[in-house]
Amino acid sequence: MDEHKIKELAASRAPFYEPGLEDLLREVQDTGRLSFTTDMSAAQGNSVHFVCVGTPQKKGENAADLTYVDAAISALLPFLSPGDVVVGKSTVPVGTAARLAGLVENKEPTAHLVWNPEFLREGHAVSDTLEPDRFVYGVSDGSEDHPAVSILDEVYAAPLSSGTPRLVTDHPTAELVKTAANSFLATKISFINAMAELCEAAGADVTSLADAIGMDDRIGRKFLNAGIGFGGGCLPKDIRAFMARAGELGADQALTFLREVDAINMRRRGRVVELTRDLCDGSLLGKRITVLGAAFKPESDDVRDSPALSIAAQLQLQGAVVSVTDPKAIENARRRFPELHYEPNTESSVQRADAILLLTEWNEYRGLDPYELSRHVTSPRILDGRNVLDAAKWRAAGWIYRGLGRP
Numbered sequence: 001m002d003e004h005k006i007k008e009l010a011a012s013r014a015p016f017y018e019p020g021l022e023d024l025l026r027e028v029q030d031t032g033r034l035s036f037t038t039d040m041s042a043a044q045g046n047s048v049h050f051v052c053v054g055t056p057q058k059k060g061e062n063a064a065d066l067t068y069v070d071a072a073i074s075a076l077l078p079f080l081s082p083g084d085v086v087v088g089k090s091t092v093p094v095g096t097a098a099r100l101a102g103l104v105e106n107k108e109p110t111a112h113l114v115w116n117p118e119f120l121r122e123g124h125a126v127s128d129t130l131e132p133d134r135f136v137y138g139v140s141d142g143s144e145d146h147p148a149v150s151i152l153d154e155v156y157a158a159p160l161s162s163g164t165p166r167l168v169t170d171h172p173t174a175e176l177v178k179t180a181a182n183s184f185l186a187t188k189i190s191f192i193n194a195m196a197e198l199c200e201a202a203g204a205d206v207t208s209l210a211d212a213i214g215m216d217d218r219i220g221r222k223f224l225n226a227g228i229g230f231g232g233g234c235l236p237k238d239i240r241a242f243m244a245r246a247g248e249l250g251a252d253q254a255l256t257f258l259r260e261v262d263a264i265n266m267r268r269r270g271r272v273v274e275l276t277r278d279l280c281d282g283s284l285l286g287k288r289i290t291v292l293g294a295a296f297k298p299e300s301d302d303v304r305d306s307p308a309l310s311i312a313a314q315l316q317l318q319g320a321v322v323s324v325t326d327p328k329a330i331e332n333a334r335r336r337f338p339e340l341h342y343e344p345n346t347e348s349s350v351q352r353a354d355a356i357l358l359l360t361e362w363n364e365y366r367g368l369d370p371y372e373l374s375r376h377v378t379s380p381r382i383l384d385g386r387n388v389l390d391a392a393k394w395r396a397a398g399w400i401y402r403g404l405g406r407p
């Protein structure tokens, strides 16, 4: 829809930061097999159509906004030919695929709709796409023999031939796989953040706890990093939309635990503000605070529901003088939070700081030298919101170090 983005893509420029994406774009465009257009009639004569539009949270509600998916399918319908396959990638409330399949088949009875959820992570989009963990195909009859299955197998021939598993199921199960996976990941993060709250109360260390429970294969160490909580354009809105949909289906009790997952997650942000106040001798008023990281995670310039920016805004509201920096996300951050002050790099952002908050664990922040940094600040005090720094090393260099869920 967006002419500007399409022009940028045609010139092999990605409209957002994603490692390796521009190289891949250039490589494929050089083969002449990839082109971009806003003209829907380009779909005419093609046999596989991917619908990859967003499903954000509705304004003022928990439910997902399906406007873009509905618009994309309606725009595609006039150009469908017999036997075409429409592939839905968007994260949707269960029941959407069956409804859309009705629209597709009504227009072209021999066309098929496959629900094929996307599992890539921002910051790892290229490798997750080329080497995914699994494929899930949701087809109307849930059968391996469905005609769309072999067509999609051809599309994914390379990863399938190198052993990527694929599971064929029905439409609602495929839709649920996606929301269940994201809900599980969110639950895992909130679980460890709840343990961080307990560790703080008991004087224990959540990072050692995570290492130890993670050594049990049944639990696993991944996604057990306690810190300022999850953000981004997926986990927060997906668990809320999932609860809203469960309510519509009369199954809301099944997901009430996700309300707690969300609550634990949001509590982390308040906890960081509290700890920062402690770190600043009980008052934030007029204190110069540096926030390292604005993106919701490293290797991304995405600031949607970024916990770092939400914390920065709360600190500023409470009277602190906040300075935010990030290697890639400053422009996006400025658009969302124009009231915050931004600095182009770490060195400029830490000048005369009373406290530094590491809130997004970019590699350049993990590698900071405490001795060098202390030359620029007023008080060597650091809050490690992602528990990625070596506490002993920072303390030895004269810093007051605070982690989350750590003594």
Ligand code: UGA
Pocket: 091, 118, 119, 120, 121, 122, 123, 182, 185, 189, 222, 223, 224, 225, 226, 227, 228, 229, 230, 231, 232, 233, 234, 235, 296, 297
């Ligand atoms: C998430 C899922 O991981 C993908 O599988 C899914 O495809 C995607 O949503 C989607 O639905 O499109 P993404 O939002 O890109 O991917 O990022 P994650 O790596 O899941 O991180 C989400 C948030 O959790 C970040 O704010 C991150 O900092 C936080 N996190 C992650 C933690 O706080 N602790 C952890 O241990 C892991």
